[in-house]
Amino acid sequence: MLKDKKILLGITGSIAAYKAATLTRLLVKEGAKVKVVMTPLAKEFITPVTMATLSNNPVMSDFFSYDDGDWHSHVALGVWADLFLIAPASANTMAKMATGVCDNLLLTTYLSMRCQVMLAPAMDMDMYAHPATQGNLSILKSRGNIILEPSSGELASGLSGKGRMEEPEEILEAVKKHFSKKKSLDGKKILITAGPTYEPIDPVRFIGNYSSGKMGFAIAIKSAEMGAQVDLICGPASGLPTHPLIKIHQVKTAGEMFAAAVKLFKKSDVAVMAAAVADFTPEKVAPEKIKRKGDEMIIKLVPTKDIAAELGKAKTKKQVLVGFALESQDEMKNAVKKLKSKNLDLIVLNSLRDKGAGFGFDTNKITVIDKDNKICNFELKHKNEVAADILDKIIEIL
Ligand code: CTP
Secondary structure: OOOOOEEEEEEOOOHHHHHHHHHHHHHHHOOOEEEEEEOHHHHHOOOHHHHHHHHOOOOEOOOEEOOOOEEOOHHHHHHHOOEEEEEEEOHHHHHHHHHOOOOOHHHHHHHHOOOEEEEEEOOOHHHHHOHHHHHHHHHHHHOOOEEOOOEEEEOOOOOEEEEEOOOHHHHHHHHHHHHHOOOOOOOOEEEEEEOEOOEEEEOOEEEOOOOOOHHHHHHHHHHHHOOOEEEEEEOOOOOOOOOOOEEEEEOOOHHHHHHHHHHHHOOOOEEEEOOEOOOEEEOOOOOOOOOOOOOOOOOOEEEOOOHHHHHHHHOOOOOEEEEEEEEOOOHHHHHHHHHHHOOOOEEEEEEOOOOOOOOOOOEEOOEEEEOOOOEEEOOOEEHHHHHHHHHHHHHHHO
């Protein structure tokens, strides 16, 4: 099943490092080619000799090999690997990965990785539960890394709780599942709009909204993982996803987003309109900063063009168009109205009345409605899982 798959195994400083030996044996037995990269501290927990013997390859830990004067190229490792599996992943390494610190070979390799990264965290339960660790995990998840949740049980500290690294057999199953996953969007082109738009009033002020872009980014990452080529048109937002199959088109205003979307839609199989596009824009942008004068200030706003509606008009029978509706009242009625008026194939409804759904959250609770008024309700989930649910619905139509 894993024949000739190139797996780079990253080992960090944790008692669970001993399990990396069994894991390596299991991977090699399945036919995988395994190379090992260790953090300096990991060598205190398991020896490079053991790992080199089991993987049939020299272990890399330093930037240079002083014996033969060779440079261990993290870039070459990033190109070589089909999967970067970090097991165990310590709290320290995950924190550095989340912030881009790269003070050892494992971390520079992470930043150079082109393939999927999978992490099996291992640490004390309180470290795992700490908001800092959970925050870092959430960042890593949002960037498309697969996290193999630790299990609960007896820990090296003697305490009992959540933090035990998954057993090597379980990790092997996850690796096999990853490689067997059908790339169900292989060769498809997906256009995604995400984030807010900023409509300028003068050189220093704008009308915007609270959209974080997270939902659109999660759909972009999932689509790319499923093999799609993604064009992501993104308004001003931070935390943009990185993936070799995602091309980012950065825009600021609704007008710029409209122009980019209309152009790119022609070559797309699917378009997902996840952006919170401003409905109105100032009629005139003041060339200089507006000074305070008088008691009131009136800015005349004019409507922006509706991107989803325009794509709905241009849509061919082969193209799938998906819109979003974030509503605060009469949710279903409003969503169905938008589905019909914009000629969408699917609309994803989220209600501002649901806790944990809407702008800024890492979670979302959606209802998907299709053209035949078929309604599908989903539970509150992480936006990555919500993205997978939405893509499953799109694949059904495709
Ligand atoms: N949308 C768009 N272009 C616009 C406005 C909205 O592409 N100028 C898209 C959104 O990305 C979303 C869908 O249309 O997929 C619905 O957006 P929403 O703001 O909820 O709907 P509006 O049509 O603007 O209606 P209203 O604001 O009155 O609820």
